[in-house]
Amino acid sequence: DIVMTQSPDSLAVSLGERATINCKSSQSVLKSSNNKHYLAWYQQKPGQPPKLLIYWASTRESGVPDRFSGSGSGTDFTLTISSLQAEDVAVYYCQQYYSSPSYIFGQGTKLEIK
Amino acid sequence: QVQLQESGPGLVNPTETLSLTCAVSGYSILSGYYWGWFRQPPGKGLEWIGSIFHTGTTYYNPSLNSRVIISVDTSKNQISLRLNFVTAADTAVYFCARPDSGYVAYWGQGTLVTVS
16 A cells, blocks of 8 residues: 655744645656646645645645645655745645545644744 | 535444435536545544445445445435444544545535544
């Protein structure tokens, strides 16, 4: 099974500063058949379901602010928030769907305001 | 717009069966896509439980495979989850969702099930 490991487990960033969250998969999530990385990022606030932010590693979901971006390839991926806003306080999860319809999430990264 | 709503008992006795239903609106299950169940123990991360296609084809998390059954009722446009022989470790918020191509754009609000 593919294992997803996020770092750090928690992160405190000042308002307006950049936040970076990393996700590493135990094996490549790139399918050569379509040259796509089967990696998504979610934001979850207390009492709410996860919200899809990024899919195919770097495609922003409709309605997601452009301060959120995804990058990476192979086994190493990054979610970047370019200028942290107060409403971005949440737990962030990466998810691989390479093994769809089986899905594995990272353990989550808690993002707070410094 | 696709909407999903979970329902079921919020409290289940140990060793008994957890049963939840997810009503889908805004989209016909018969039109396609996988539909899935996920869960999240209090204060912990997300776990995939299993998925079902409208044809009834199912895939389950191997860690739960022997205890879980997911079914679909296309006449009611809903999916169901049954988890047998529950323990306190099964206490969680249970979400139904539609994994589009694998990433999940549509989630229910979730329902807390406590085993006690």
